Amino acid sequence: MYQNVIAPIQFKTVKDIYLNISHFLDHFIMLIFAKSAYDAGRHFGMSYDEIIIYGMAGFILFGAVAPLAASLADRFSRSLLLVIYHFGIGLAAILAGFAQTVWQLSAAIGLIGVFASIYHPVGIAMLIKSNRRIGFRLGINGGFGNMGVAAARLVAGILLTMGDWRLCFILPGIFCLIYGFAFITALEEGYQQSTQKKQVKKPGFSPNWKLALAAIFLSTASGGFVFSAMTFVVPRYFEISMVSISSSVAITGLLASLVYACASFTQIAVGWIIDKVEPKWVLFGIGIGQIFFIFLTSQFTDYALFFAMLIAMSFVFGQIPITDTILSRYVPDEWRAKALSFKFMLNLIVGAAVLPICGLLLQSGMMMSSLFVILSCIAALVVASGIILPVQIASHRQDL
Numbered sequence: 001m002y003q004n005v006i007a008p009i010q011f012k013t014v015k016d017i018y019l020n021i022s023h024f025l026d027h028f029i030m031l032i033f034a035k036s037a038y039d040a041g042r043h044f045g046m047s048y049d050e051i052i053i054y055g056m057a058g059f060i061l062f063g064a065v066a067p068l069a070a071s072l073a074d075r076f077s078r079s080l081l082l083v084i085y086h087f088g089i090g091l092a093a094i095l096a097g098f099a100q101t102v103w104q105l106s107a108a109i110g111l112i113g114v115f116a117s118i119y120h121p122v123g124i125a126m127l128i129k130s131n132r133r134i135g136f137r138l139g140i141n142g143g144f145g146n147m148g149v150a151a152a153r154l155v156a157g158i159l160l161t162m163g164d165w166r167l168c169f170i171l172p173g174i175f176c177l178i179y180g181f182a183f184i185t186a187l188e189e190g191y192q193q194s195t196q197k198k199q200v201k202k203p204g205f206s207p208n209w210k211l212a213l214a215a216i217f218l219s220t221a222s223g224g225f226v227f228s229a230m231t232f233v234v235p236r237y238f239e240i241s242m243v244s245i246s247s248s249v250a251i252t253g254l255l256a257s258l259v260y261a262c263a264s265f266t267q268i269a270v271g272w273i274i275d276k277v278e279p280k281w282v283l284f285g286i287g288i289g290q291i292f293f294i295f296l297t298s299q300f301t302d303y304a305l306f307f308a309m310l311i312a313m314s315f316v317f318g319q320i321p322i323t324d325t326i327l328s329r330y331v332p333d334e335w336r337a338k339a340l341s342f343k344f345m346l347n348l349i350v351g352a353a354v355l356p357i358c359g360l361l362l363q364s365g366m367m368m369s370s371l372f373v374i375l376s377c378i379a380a381l382v383v384a385s386g387i388i389l390p391v392q393i394a395s396h397r398q399d400l
Helices: 002-009 016-030 032-043 048-064 066-076 078-097 102-116 119-127 134-162 165-186 209-241 249-264 266-274 279-297 302-318 320-330 333-352 354-363 368-378 380-388
Strands: none
Touching: 002 078, 016 032, 016 048, 016 078, 016 102, 016 119, 016 134, 016 165, 032 048, 032 102, 032 134, 032 165, 032 209, 032 249, 048 066, 048 102, 048 209, 048 333, 048 354, 066 078, 066 119, 066 333, 078 102, 078 119, 078 165, 119 134, 119 333, 134 165, 134 249, 134 266, 134 320, 209 249, 209 279, 209 302, 209 320, 209 333, 209 354, 209 368, 209 380, 249 266, 249 302, 266 279, 266 302, 266 320, 279 302, 279 320, 279 368, 279 380, 302 320, 320 333, 354 368, 368 380
């Protein structure tokens, strides 16, 4: 009975566009709270600095549950887990919209994190199953993810002018449920991933894989912190640092969305570049750019801040497809879902530390601009990861 129900959606594949839209929704749903937190805080009688800590569970679970999602995908199929993902985040978002206490809201955001954790280890593994132009396709996929980051600010800002923070969760949740049905209809026959099917011999990891994974570990840890901080605090930073332009949350939300939307295209360019240039040098250059331009964002206000932030976010977003491309070159397919799950667990757990750390620093009296000085220092670790990453010869690549 159970097998008959899930059989039509097991061991299927889907076109890149559907995986890209799913990535968009993943970041969109996860970051709705970032823009609606201030309004939710007023509803529950809390300040912005106090309520953002209640979103920590969602970000922790977003990364912590990733290895479990990868294991379930290996056992039951990647396509099945992605179907569960769409309906899970949709229902969890709707529950968040109906929360009556701040603890119920925190629990619902945690549930969003549980289902949202499925996408990165499972969806990315499905994407790079095909070795065709991995860097470029990862760049496009990453661009969709960051468009989700941008849209979360824009849509939440608009919905806040129409209603309140509850609407910011409920309407996107309903959309995710509708898209879940569209995703099911798009599934088509593809590869088999059953664990019962034994392979004669598993291909090994590429030479120098330990050093490459160390570089991935370092860049993921530092990049995860910087990415989460930049995507979470920038909307509020714009609200308090662009008062000469506008005091409307809708306008500052639009400006933050423009930054994320424009910067997200950097991933496509970087993805195209790493298909042609050794990733070591691309990662090194990205790190240098982050140090310089993130620091500049701490020095400016109004329009100068907008353009400095646009360039800084371009370097932050540009890092994303690099590590996944490196992983696909050193790790064989049967290990990629697990490797991706631990990578994203590290990335997102480190990123989850942003909420309590930023909240405590701001409550202690630190200026928000000083946070960006700290982030520029952390970006130095991205440069270090580029230095230790080995140069790989073509015959050792797993994606060729």
